[in-house]
Amino acid sequence: MIDLSHYALLGNIAANLAESARETATTFGFHWSHFFAQIISFSIVAYLLHSRAYKPILKVLEERRQRIAESLTNVDRIKAELAETENARTNILSKANAQGNEMIAEARAAAAKVLENETQKAVSSAEQIIAKAREAAEADRDRMMLDLRREIGQLVAQTTAKVAGKSLSKADHQRLVEETNQQVAR
Amino acid sequence: MKTSKQTRREAKQLFVNCLVDGKLDEDRVRHTVRSVIERRPRRYISVLGQFQRLVKLDISRRTARVESAEPLTPKFRDSVRQNLENLYPTSLIIEFHENAGLIGGMRIQVGSDVYDGTIRHRLTHLEQQF
Numbered sequence: 001m002i003d004l005s006h007y008a009l010l011g012n013i014a015a016n017l018a019e020s021a022r023e024t025a026t027t028f029g030f031h032w033s034h035f036f037a038q039i040i041s042f043s044i045v046a047y048l049l050h051s052r053a054y055k056p057i058l059k060v061l062e063e064r065r066q067r068i069a070e071s072l073t074n075v076d077r078i079k080a081e082l083a084e085t086e087n088a089r090t091n092i093l094s095k096a097n098a099q100g101n102e103m104i105a106e107a108r109a110a111a112a113k114v115l116e117n118e119t120q121k122a123v124s125s126a127e128q129i130i131a132k133a134r135e136a137a138e139a140d141r142d143r144m145m146l147d148l149r150r151e152i153g154q155l156v157a158q159t160t161a162k163v164a165g166k167s168l169s170k171a172d173h174q175r176l177v178e179e180t181n182q183q184v185a186r
Numbered sequence: 187m188k189t190s191k192q193t194r195r196e197a198k199q200l201f202v203n204c205l206v207d208g209k210l211d212e213d214r215v216r217h218t219v220r221s222v223i224e225r226r227p228r229r230y231i232s233v234l235g236q237f238q239r240l241v242k243l244d245i246s247r248r249t250a251r252v253e254s255a256e257p258l259t260p261k262f263r264d265s266v267r268q269n270l271e272n273l274y275p276t277s278l279i280i281e282f283h284e285n286a287g288l289i290g291g292m293r294i295q296v297g298s299d300v301y302d303g304t305i306r307h308r309l310t311h312l313e314q315q316f
Contacts, residue, residue, distance in 0.1 A: 153316025157309040161289055164305050168290045173256045176291035180303035181262070184269040184294060 189236055193229055197236030201244075209277060210244050247297040249279045254292040255304065257284055270296065 200222070204214040219237070222230050250270050252258075258266070267280050274296055285293075291304035 149316040150313075153313040156316070157313040160312075161305070161309055165289050168305075170256070173254075173290055176303055176305070177254055177256075177258065177262065180292040180294060180301055181266055181269060183301045183303065184266070184273055 189232060190229075193232045193236055196229075196233045197240060200233070200237050201240040204241075210241065210248075215241060245279070248274075248276055249281065250274070250294060250296045251281050251283065252292065252294050253283045253285045253288060253304075255284070255286055255288040255290050258282060258292075266292075266294070270294070 200218050201210075204211055204218055206214065219234065222234060227233075252263075252266055263282060270278055270280060278296070287306060289305035289309070291302075291307075293304050293307065294301040
């Protein structure tokens with residue numbers, strides 16, 4: 001609330017200002033011609049300043065203000081885009097991680113399958129090799145047995161021939177040739 | 187060398203012409219060979235080769251080769267001869283040979299027929315059994 005003391009104070013200030021103006025006018029003097037010349041020159045200066053200085057400056061300031069506003073807008077847009085980009089990057093990384101994990105899992109499964117197949121092949125090959133080796137061993141054994149029997153047969157035949165040649169009597173010879181003669185006679 | 191049908195046919199014809207009462211006549215064989223050589227018909231060498239084969243076969247069929255480890259007595263030879271002539275009515279040429287390699291026994295071959303009672307044959311059979 002403004003009370004009366006304040007109004008009184010304001011009145012005093014106004015009175016002081018008026019007194020100062022009057023004193024100034026009394027000291028420096030007041031001339032209408034000078035006053036109008038001053039008005040004219042001031043108007044010219046004001047016009048020139050307004051048209052040549054203030055306008056371009058205001059224009060520049062306005063442009064700067066617009067640019068700043070645009071920049072701020074751009075900054076917000078860039079921030080939004082950056083956030084979107086970050087989200088996209090995060091999503092892509094997540095997807096890439098997921099795909100990578102999936103690929104690693106598939107590769108491990110494939111490797112396990114290949115390992116299993118190769119193991120089965122190796123086992124099969126080993127079994128075949130063992131079977132072939134066994135067959136070859138049996139064939140060698142059979143062949144050796146055959147050779148052995150043949151050699152024994154030859155030895156038996158040779159020994160028997162030597163013994164029989166020495167031990168056959170005339171009667172034995174006669175009996176043998178009679179046997180053949182009987183075959184022809186039948 | 188492969189013998190053609192024509193060559194075999196001609197050789198067979200020559201061979202048939204040399205038979206007298208179903209037996210090969212040696213004089214006719216000689217005469218036939220001499221005649222062919224003189225005339226020298228086409229392929230006469232092949233024909234004569236085939237003719238020679240037929241003659242050899244016939245002689246082989248009619249020849250009995252009797253082999254024994256010990257010499258056979260004349261009486262036993264006659265017995266063998268008689269048995270062979272009974273078995274093969276065509277006139278046989280019977281040859282007797284000694285072969286100590288037979289060890290013991292007798293072996294008779296007439297053409298592709300073989301009667302083998304030798305110890306060598308039995309040993310060979312025994313050896314094959316092993």
